[in-house]
Amino acid sequence: MTAKLLVDASYFVVAVLFILGLKAMASPVTARKGIVWAGIGMVVATLVTFFTPGMQNFGLIILAIVIGGVAAWWSGKVVKMTDMPQMVAIYNGMGGGAAAAIAALEFARGGVHGIVFTTLATLGALIGAVSFSGSCVAFAKLQGLMNKAWRLPAQNAVNIVLALVTVLVGVGIVVSGDPTPTQIITFFVLSLVLGVIITLPIGGADMPVVISLFNAFTGLAVGFEGYVLGIPALIIAGIVVGAAGTLLTQLMAKAMNRPITNILFSPITGEAQAGSGPTGTMKECSSMDAASMMRYAQKVIIVPGYGMAVAGAQHKVYEMTKLLEEAGVEVKFAIHPVAGRMPGHMNVLLAEAGVPYEQIFDLEEINEEFSQADVALVIGANDVVNPVARTDKTSPIYGMPILNADKAQNVIVIKRGKGAGYSGIENALFFEENCRLCYGSAQGVVSEMIGHVKSLS
C-alpha cells in the first residue's frame, strides 16, 4: 500500500515537472531549464516505476532500458545539427512503436476488459503503429535513403480504403471483447502498412509538418495507453503533447500556407506544372564578381537555406559577414519560417555558428527591406524565394509566403547544380534579369568569396 502511494505521488510530481518543463521551453530565456526539469521528471518516473507492486522480470527491464537508452543517447550525441529533424522523427516513431507494443502485450495477456478500455487500447495501438511506421519512412526520406516520392495510382482511394478496413478490423476487436490472435495481428499489420502508405508520397518539403503531426499522434497514443494502464502521468504527458503537437503542426502548416489535408492528400509534385516552365536564361557569375558586388554594397541581405546547412557553410558565411561589416556594409539574415527542414531549424544552425540574434530576421520583419538592399545573397535556398508563389496560380506552391529576394537590386544565388528545388519546381527567380548564379558547394564558394573580399579591403 505504501509503495503504491509512493509511486502515485511521484507520478504526480513528474506530471507537474513535465508541464513546467514544456512551459519553460516555450521561452528562449528559460528553455534550457525546461528540458532539465523534464529530464529530472523522466528519471524520477523511471526509478519509481520499479517499485510498482507486483512487478517482475526486472532483469529484462533493465537490459532493455540499457540497450534502448544507450543506443539512442549515443546516436543523439553524434548526429550532426543538420540531421536533427530525422532524429526527432525516428525517436518519435519509437515512442509510437512502444505505445503500440504496450497495447499488443495487454491484448496478448488478456488484460483489457470493457468497451472503454478496449476502444482506447485499440485506438492507441492504431495511432501508435501509424506513427511508428510513418516516422520510419520520414526518417528514411530525410536521411536520403529514399529519394523519390512514391505515388500509387489512385493513392487517395487506396489510403481511404485501407484506413476504413483498418478501422473496421479495430471495431471488430472492440465489439468481440475477446479478440483472437488473428484479429490482433491483422490489425497491427494493417496499421503499420497504413503509416507507410500515407507517408510515402509526401515530398521532402512537407516532411517537417508530417513529423510534427506524428509527434502529436504519438502523444495521443501514449495518453490512451496510459488510460488503459491506469497511469495518470502517461495520460497527462501524452495528451499535453498531443494538444501541443497539434497546435505546432497547425503553426507550421500555416507558415507554408498548406492546409494539413493538402499535405496528406495532394502532395507537391514537379509534374503539376510541366507545361509552363519559366523562360529566359540563367546567368552565371564568378565568386570574384559576387564578392566585389557585396564589398561595395550598402546593404546585403543573406537568405540561408538547407543547402547552406548541408554544406556546413554557416561558419564561413558568418566569417564573411564579419568581414563585410568591417568594410562598412550592413548585413542581415532573412529566415523563412520553414527554412531548413523544420521551423526554427535555421535559427538553431545560425546560432551554432555564432550569428547574433539581432542580425536574424523573420519573414514579416524583413520582407519590406529587400527593395532597399543592394544585394540579396541566396545560399542553398530555393523554393522559399521562388516568386511564382506570388504570381502563378497554377503552381503547387502558389500562395506560400516567400522572401522577396527578387526585389533586391542584385540577387546572387549560390547553388550546387542546375537542378530544381526540394519540391521539384523550377525557380523563376534564377531566370530574372537581376539574378546571377554562382555554382559550387556553399562551403567552397563562400571560402572563395572571403578571399576576394579580403583582397578588396
Next chain:
Amino acid sequence: MEALYIFMLAAFTGYEVIARVPVILHTPLMSGSNFVHGVVLVGAMVVLGHADPEDPLQLAIGFIAVVLGAANAAGGYVVTERMLAMFTKKN
C-alpha cells in the same frame, strides 16, 4: 469519467503552453515534446513487469516496448538538450 476530465484539462494545458512560442523555438519545442511523450517508457516497464515470465511472446513484445520507450526518452533528451544549449551560449 474522471479520465475524461484529465483528458480535457491536459489538452487545454498543452494548447496554452504552446500558444505563444517564438518561431525560433518551434524545432526545440517539437523535440522537447517528443522527449516528454518518452514517458511511454513507464508504461512499457509496467506491462513488461506484469508479463507472464513463462510466455516468451509476451516477454518479447514487452522487451521491444521498453527498448523503444527508452530510446524515445534518451534520444529525445539528448537532441533537445543539444539544440537548446545553443540558445543560452551568448546570453
